[in-house]
Amino acid sequence: MQRPNPEWDLIADIQRRAGADPRVPLGIGDDAALVRHSSGDILVTTDMLMDGVDFLIGQTPLELIGRKSLAVNLSDIAAMAGRPTAAFISLALPRKNGREIADGLYAGLMPLAKEFDVAIAGGDTNAWDGPLVVNVSLLGEPSEHGPVRRDGARPRDWVFVTGPLGGSLPSLRHCTFTPRVREALALQVAVNLHAMIDLSDGLASDLGHIATASRVGIVIDARRLPIHKDVAGDGATRVQHALSDGEDFELVFCVSAADGQRLIDQPPPGVTLFCIGECTAELGLHLRDQDRITPIAPSGWQHQFQ
Amino acid sequence: MQRPNPEWDLIADIQRRAGADPRVPLGIGDDAALVRHSSGDILVTTDMLMDGVDFLIGQTPLELIGRKSLAVNLSDIAAMAGRPTAAFISLALPRKNGREIADGLYAGLMPLAKEFDVAIAGGDTNAWDGPLVVNVSLLGEPSEHGPVRRDGARPRDWVFVTGPLGGSLPSLRHCTFTPRVREALALQVAVNLHAMIDLSDGLASDLGHIATASRVGIVIDARRLPIHKDVAGDGATRVQHALSDGEDFELVFCVSAADGQRLIDQPPPGVTLFCIGECTAELGLHLRDQDRITPIAPSGWQHQFQ
Numbered sequence: 001m002q003r004p005n006p007e008w009d010l011i012a013d014i015q016r017r018a019g020a021d022p023r024v025p026l027g028i029g030d031d032a033a034l035v036r037h038s039s040g041d042i043l044v045t046t047d048m049l050m051d052g053v054d055f056l057i058g059q060t061p062l063e064l065i066g067r068k069s070l071a072v073n074l075s076d077i078a079a080m081a082g083r084p085t086a087a088f089i090s091l092a093l094p095r096k097n098g099r100e101i102a103d104g105l106y107a108g109l110m111p112l113a114k115e116f117d118v119a120i121a122g123g124d125t126n127a128w129d130g131p132l133v134v135n136v137s138l139l140g141e142p143s144e145h146g147p148v149r150r151d152g153a154r155p156r157d158w159v160f161v162t163g164p165l166g167g168s169l170p171s172l173r174h175c176t177f178t179p180r181v182r183e184a185l186a187l188q189v190a191v192n193l194h195a196m197i198d199l200s201d202g203l204a205s206d207l208g209h210i211a212t213a214s215r216v217g218i219v220i221d222a223r224r225l226p227i228h229k230d231v232a233g234d235g236a237t238r239v240q241h242a243l244s245d246g247e248d249f250e251l252v253f254c255v256s257a258a259d260g261q262r263l264i265d266q267p268p269p270g271v272t273l274f275c276i277g278e279c280t281a282e283l284g285l286h287l288r289d290q291d292r293i294t295p296i297a298p299s300g301w302q303h304q305f306q
Numbered sequence: 307m308q309r310p311n312p313e314w315d316l317i318a319d320i321q322r323r324a325g326a327d328p329r330v331p332l333g334i335g336d337d338a339a340l341v342r343h344s345s346g347d348i349l350v351t352t353d354m355l356m357d358g359v360d361f362l363i364g365q366t367p368l369e370l371i372g373r374k375s376l377a378v379n380l381s382d383i384a385a386m387a388g389r390p391t392a393a394f395i396s397l398a399l400p401r402k403n404g405r406e407i408a409d410g411l412y413a414g415l416m417p418l419a420k421e422f423d424v425a426i427a428g429g430d431t432n433a434w435d436g437p438l439v440v441n442v443s444l445l446g447e448p449s450e451h452g453p454v455r456r457d458g459a460r461p462r463d464w465v466f467v468t469g470p471l472g473g474s475l476p477s478l479r480h481c482t483f484t485p486r487v488r489e490a491l492a493l494q495v496a497v498n499l500h501a502m503i504d505l506s507d508g509l510a511s512d513l514g515h516i517a518t519a520s521r522v523g524i525v526i527d528a529r530r531l532p533i534h535k536d537v538a539g540d541g542a543t544r545v546q547h548a549l550s551d552g553e554d555f556e557l558v559f560c561v562s563a564a565d566g567q568r569l570i571d572q573p574p575p576g577v578t579l580f581c582i583g584e585c586t587a588e589l590g591l592h593l594r595d596q597d598r599i600t601p602i603a604p605s606g607w608q609h610q611f612q
Binding site: 013014017018021023024027028032033035037038039040041042044045046047048050051052053085086088090091092103106110113119120121122123124126128129130131133135137139141 | 319320323324327329330333334338339341343344345346347348350351352353354356357358359391392394396397398409412416419425426427428429430432434435436437439441443445447
């Protein structure tokens with residue numbers, strides 16, 4: 001699902017023109033939408049991946065492209081602490097080798113669907129003269145605790161991530177990552193999750209979404225930031241990678257200090273956790289490195305238009 | 307949603323590899339999928355439109371491209387006699403003029419969403435160096451009578467269409483058509499709809515889907531076939547256009563002879579109907595023209611691979 005882009009107010013335009021709708025208690029601007037039907041609430045998310053932008057055909061193995069197309073959507077449902085149910089796969093296949101490409105995509109996609117108990121329920125398969133485009137829409141159910149939004153963080157909340165950050169692109173981890181669906185459900189049973197998001201654009205950018213939506217500030221402690229072994233370089237460069245590389249697809253979330261201490265003392269089985277900072281009443285994102293506190297510029301991935 | 311393609315068994319492959327899933331009572335191969343959640347059943351359909359295939363950017367007005375991207379999905383929900391609820395819009399926008407293109411698309415899409423009471427609940431907006439791609443996923447609710455499938459036609463059923471056929475591409479009617487959502491709901495209240503499909507690939511091809519799924523034959527009466535005034539030519543050529551042009555987005559459905567007579571005597575208000583033929587126990591599609599009965603080849607739109 002799309003995030004607000006400071007360079008372009010299309011999403012704000014759509015929100016304004018669409019108006020509030022009682023059937024969509026959570027819509028444009030969160031990881032997934034919550035759609036209210038007469039029968040109950042459904043989570044829905046959709047992501048479009050394109051050759052040359054999200055993968056490079058000929059370089060990225062087809063199986064990994066197929067896997068990623070579902071995995072990024074699973075990560076969005078995880079960010080709401082939902083349970084994924086059914087996926088819909090739309091393909092614009094190059095006319096040349098279209099069938100082989102489709103077979104390769106599904107060979108990567110199907111095992112992940114099975115692992116996360118997702119039904120492949122439909123889609124739209126097309127051929128054209130353009131590059132490969134894969135769109136996946138994924139449905140899910142909120143857990144009995146309800147969906148976790150991104151606007152509930154409070155001053156003095158502790159901020160956690162579920163794994164080390166940075167370097168996901170050169171290592172292909174942006175395709176092979178494990179969506180944190182199980183971790184989110186386990187965390188929601190253990191504590192009261194105030195706000196959560198999945199790390200797609202990069203920690204600085206995605207934390208900015210939580211901070212803005214929740215009207216809090218966030219201070220990240222550089223020394224506690226888990227930096228992935230895939231990140232080269234040293235010191236400040238490594239921190240910068242962890243803050244801004246993006247496509248980590250770990251979860252970042254905020255809980256009360258008491259719940260934070262509980263998670264450190266007794267993390268849910270199988271869940272990796274790092275406490276990386278704290279929410280503040282003073283707005284803005286900051287990095288604490290030893291005794292220096294400096295503002296963090298939101299520096300994640302943004303689509304560019306001419 | 308995709309239809310089985312006799313030239314390519316990817317969809318059959320996916321069905322076989324995905325296996326039956328109790329959460330998807332109706333999946334790949336119908337107009338929309340029915341997904342069973344713990345809270346109830348949801349209809350879902352998705353369609354991807356591409357520059358050069360489904361429209362021509364620079365020739366087709368942007369507003370009509372945006373309108374069509376939602377309208378084809380509304381037509382799929384109509385074919386199940388469902389009520390559309392929420393749409394998700396994914397865009398791959400050319401980097402050049404991306405913003406103007408998006409604004410144009412939404413200017414055509416939003417009024418149709420409003421007309422059919424559909425919430426724009428989310429999406430994914432991207433820029434790239436390729437041509438425009440628009441993917442819309444649409445959710446809906448089955449009516450209290452349940453979804454209408456394509457496999458319930460019976461021998462001696464009468465076959466109806468909701469409007470004249472042929473010539474939709476040169477006239478741009480493939481972009482400006484009215485999805486038959488209201489008509490389907492009114493028909494389902496009036497009679498017992500045995501099978502229904504929307505006409506996207508062309509009457510011959512789409513009737514073939516009903517005939518195959520229902521294991522019946524169908525005989526179309528050429529003299530009763532409503533041919534759109536947009537179709538040029540005369541006689542047999544005009545019939546061929548009505549049978550195979552495609553993108554009419556009218557509904558074709560099958561009801562008992564008694565219900566058929568009831569519809570002719572008292573059509574639901576606002577619903578245009580033409581009785582065009584009859585189902586038979588003998589398999590195959592046939593055209594009756596005066597006293598001659600000839601087989602109809604399925605000749606609708608199919609994507610081609612090299």
